[in-house]
Amino acid sequence: MATGSEAGKPAEVxxxxxxxxxxxxxxxxxxxxxxxxTIKCYTECFxxxxxxxxxxxxEKYTNAFLGFGPEDSxxxxxxxxxxxxxxxxxxxxxxxxxxxxxxxxxxxETIKSSSCCKITREPGPVKGGSTVIAFAPDPDGYMFELxxxxxxxxxxxxVMLRVGELDRSIMFYEKALxxxxxxxxxxxxxKVYHMPIVVLMPFFLLILID
Numbered sequence: 001m002a003t004g005s006e007a008g009k010p011a012e013v014x015x016x017x018x019x020x021x022x023x024x025x026x027x028x029x030x031x032x033x034x035x036x037x038t039i040k041c042y043t044e045c046f047x048x049x050x051x052x053x054x055x056x057x058x059e060k061y062t063n064a065f066l067g068f069g070p071e072d073s074x075x076x077x078x079x080x081x082x083x084x085x086x087x088x089x090x091x092x093x094x095x096x097x098x099x100x101x102x103x104x105x106x107x108x109e110t111i112k113s114s115s116c117c118k119i120t121r122e123p124g125p126v127k128g129g130s131t132v133i134a135f136a137p138d139p140d141g142y143m144f145e146l147x148x149x150x151x152x153x154x155x156x157x158x159v160m161l162r163v164g165e166l167d168r169s170i171m172f173y174e175k176a177l178x179x180x181x182x183x184x185x186x187x188x189x190x191k192v193y194h195m196p197i198v199v200l201m202p203f204f205l206l207i208l209i210d
Contacts, residue, residue: 023177023178025075026071026075026076027065027067027071027075027076027077028075028076028077028078028159029078029080030077030078030079030080030142031079031080031081031082031085031088032079032080032081032088032138032139032140033081033085033086033087033088033139033140034081034086034139034140035062035064035079035081037139038079038138038139038140039053039064039066039079040116041114041116041117041138041139042066042077042138043066044114045110045111045114045116045117045136046099046111046117046136046144047068047101047107047155048066048067048068048077048156049066049067049068049069050065050066051065051066051071051076052064052065052071053065060082060083060084061080061081061082061083062080062081062083063078063079063080063081064078064079065077065078065079066079067156068154068155068156069153069154073153074153074154075154075156076156077097077156087140088140090140090142092162093161093162093163094160094161094162095143095160095161095162096135096142096143096144096145096159096160097142097143097144097145097156097158097159097160098144098145098146098147098157098158098159098160099144099146099147099155099156099157100147100148100149100152100155101147101148101149101155102148102149102150102151104123104132104133104134104146104147104148105123105132107134107146108122108123108134108136108146111136116139117136117137117138117139118136118137119134119136120135120136121133121134121135122134123148131147131148132147132148133145133146133147133148134146145158145160
């Protein structure tokens with residue numbers, strides 16, 4: 001279990017931690033209104049693979065696991081379709097998933113040429129920085145941030161959540177789940193969120209709503 005913050009330590013030191021710690025995030029579960037439509041979006045636009053799919057008629061649901069590699073070594077998204085339900089309210093707490101890609105401009109063109117997804121924020125540097133990003137919602141409105149980075153064994157690299165009390169949330173993720181605080185910064189110019197931003201291992205991004 002993590003006992004303290006890793007914020008401020010050199011990156012090479014922080015990155016040694018997941019090599020020694022056996023805990024990892026397995027999957028994120030959420031509901032979609034049309035499973036086949038969402039699978040098409042994630043595989044054809046985002047480049048994920050359908051890892052497995054199962055139907056449970058006695059409980060009236062079907063789910064599917066998608067990701068960029070085998071579940072025993074990679075993070076996965078578990079999509080659930082409940083019979084007869086074709087739409088959900090996402091809620092204000094969820095922000096986005098993030099996918100790392102070597103060429104976000106190229107990925108955005110692939111998405112724009114498809115019939116299942118679209119780009120809502122064109123590729124370009126983040127405000128005040130140089131990292132190239134873009135945004136693309138899936139068919140149900142779940143947002144995906146596309147981040148330009150070098151090759152990585154885990155392209156599905158981040159889940160962004162909004163929280164009401166930052167210190168309490170950090171304590172939960174550190175003490176209860178064994179994560180470590182990697183970095184924290186205040187970005188007051190974003191008036192809607194009025195942060196700080198906190199990144200915890202393996203890839204949670206928490207934003208405090210003021």
